[in-house]
Amino acid sequence: MKSFKVLVAGGGSGGCSVAAKFASLLPKGSVGIIESAEILFQTHYYQPMWTLVGGGMKSVKDSAKPMSEVLPKKAVWIKDSVASFKPKENTVSLSSGENVQYEYLVVALGIKLEYNRIKGLPEAFETPGVGSNYSTEYVDKTFQSLKDFKEGNAIFTFPNTPVKCAGAPQKIMYIADEYMRKHGVRDKANIYFNTSLGALFGVKKYADALWKIVEERKISVNLMHELVEVKPDTREAVFRLLNKPEETKTYKYSMLHITPPMGPPDAVKNSTDLCAESGYVDVDKYTLQHTRFSNIFGIGDCTNLPTSKTAAAIAAQGNILYQNMKCVMEKKSDSKEKYDGYTSCPLVTGYSKCVLAEFDYDGNPLETFPINQARESRLAFHMKKDIMPTLYWQLFLRGMWNGPRLTRKLLHLGMSK
Template identity: 50%
Template sequence: PSSYKVVVVGGGSAGLAVASTLSETLGKNAVAVVEPADIHYYQPLWTFVGSGLKTLDESKRAMKEVMPENAQWIKDSVASFSPDKNAVVLANGEAITYDYLVVAAGIQVNWGKIKNLPETLGKNGVTSNYSAQSVEKTNEFIKSFKGGNALFTMPSTPIKCAGAPQKIMYLAEEQWRKANVRSQTNIQYFTGLGKIFAIDKYANQLLKICKARNLNINYFTDLAEIKPDTKEAVFNVLAGEAKGTTLTLPYDFLHVTPPMGAPDFIKASALANADGWVDINKETLRHNRFNNVYALGDCSSLPTSKTAAAITAQSAVLKSNLLSDIYNENRDAAKYDGYTSCPLVTGSDKLILAEFSGYTGQPQETFPFDQSQERLSTYLITKEIIPEIYWRSMLKGTWDGPAKYRKLFGTN
């Protein structure tokens, strides 16, 4: 068929969490998922893959294995939206119509915005955990590192998992200490932003760790270019006295977090806000202009940090409001509070589990202890238990995030 009750754009973490419940509730072939990829990745595992604590295989499943049974998988990408006609146009030119649209296409990683990055990635010490193609190289380059300058970058744009650019630094530093190359290694973190982490409670702990472990932080510096011949990284200085100048540093190891942004096909559409994200109400997740359109996850305008953890709470709200539309129930009753989480791995046996609302800036911790302290328990939960929750429950539409445990533990 070319017409569906609900069309979901994207079969990533957000798309499948929503499509599973909707297709189960609405019955066979009422829901279509437009997704071009053969493989679904649990990207949060990539920090562990990059440091050799998990394998890339453990982060992937065949798309056909995770696609909900009752949903129709349309294996193509959406090229454009026609929300006035309730239609999406596929790359093959075909139009698909819907009663309701859910946009869950993720964030676009703009590799090409760093000069020479596409050509140098995966070679001579240049790597990134932000791609399935290069994440194993991170581990390879960490293991073969013999000392020198190790640089880790974080761009000034919004990114997915704002903690990931520094998590890999902590894990690399630990390995270099254990391999006795730490004393001949200079580790530098370059962030395009003015803070190490948005929420002070966690930022304060991270700053202490950086100080204790001699990790040097450079603020308002944005990677612009890689010079592979001389093994140098060029940064734009964004603030301070040197604002407008560049800074060039030699590297022996370079972990890049590329700039990211709204996907081009969304940016070019009537669904976008001025920054290119799908323009939705931050509480109801309903589009601000098209009533039968919803969005969630990394491609949305939701002003909170972009994580799979955030999607656990967002997906519950979206499904509730969309099903209320279909069944003519109380409109927009469910509301998203901005919950998000960032498990900040600081070593192979410890982690700071940041949980907070991006709307209030306040911590929203699940467990009845101070999660800003490095702990083995939260490390093991993140590495072993949350991935199981993801595959067995979140992708099946039955995990609404830890809010009910906050009630149970009395932590909310």
């Protein structure tokens, strides 16, 4: 049986960046990464770019690099998928039937997209007007639908589950609004944000700013609306009204952008020793250590950390995980490093502007720059579009970006948390 000092399950944002940290610390071959990414294409995607792909500003190709280029060279890539975890035996079972043993395990399997929980999907993606920025398969359809749009309803949805990047479902709506204005069809469009949530955004400071933007741009927000069915033949989308669960409301669409329901990966959900009741990896919200197995840690979208699931959050989590796991490995008393829930969402509001939300577990803003980041800014847009991709590929994935905490402290002359 293969055996590793540190085994990392998943080679996405969290898995790759944490594996890089441990691969630098330990001798060659000590770190194993199980990553199934599309056995044929073996690609790592920079998912935050898909918002820009949906708006025609970048291509899917721009968001991709071969997995072999990004995974740390000193680590061993196990090209298989995790079937289940056996934490009591310190092993992971693979789909091939093999088992892999570990001393320390990091779980970083991301979140699962569940398009098929909506009646009519995924088939409706083959019909005009329906797209989704959450998948490489459907993101080009978003821009195609925008280009084809002539008149009618453009509807943007938000599911009744946790999601990754909770701002992304509305970013594409602001981009679409600007595109339609530029192309002279905005007068003939009704734009709807039909969200399952009871708020436009979880943090008041940014929600207030976004409400002003939707009002200015004449966008209709329908709260507590969950998409349950797409009928491509009649171009209708059916929503369950969550405050009157027996009732549904049907909207005609010319364009429909779908954010799918999401859930924990099967391998986590089915390993009851590993997951919380919600099905996500059960970790301590401050240390990222598993609540029952001291040699297991979790990071990113697959965990039950009560913060907004983003790569920015993972940048901050990565260093906390590394410090705390290293302490356990060296049998030192607990490290003092505690994760404060830092997360960030660059809420792109068009083709040149962005509201840069940054906040902690308590919803307190933790802004990097000494300006009011709830105001739309060109600088934030430039950072999102032109700086973040390089930072992601060159620093973050190599385990060398732990988020903007130090920059924030410097720019606030040490007065910020």
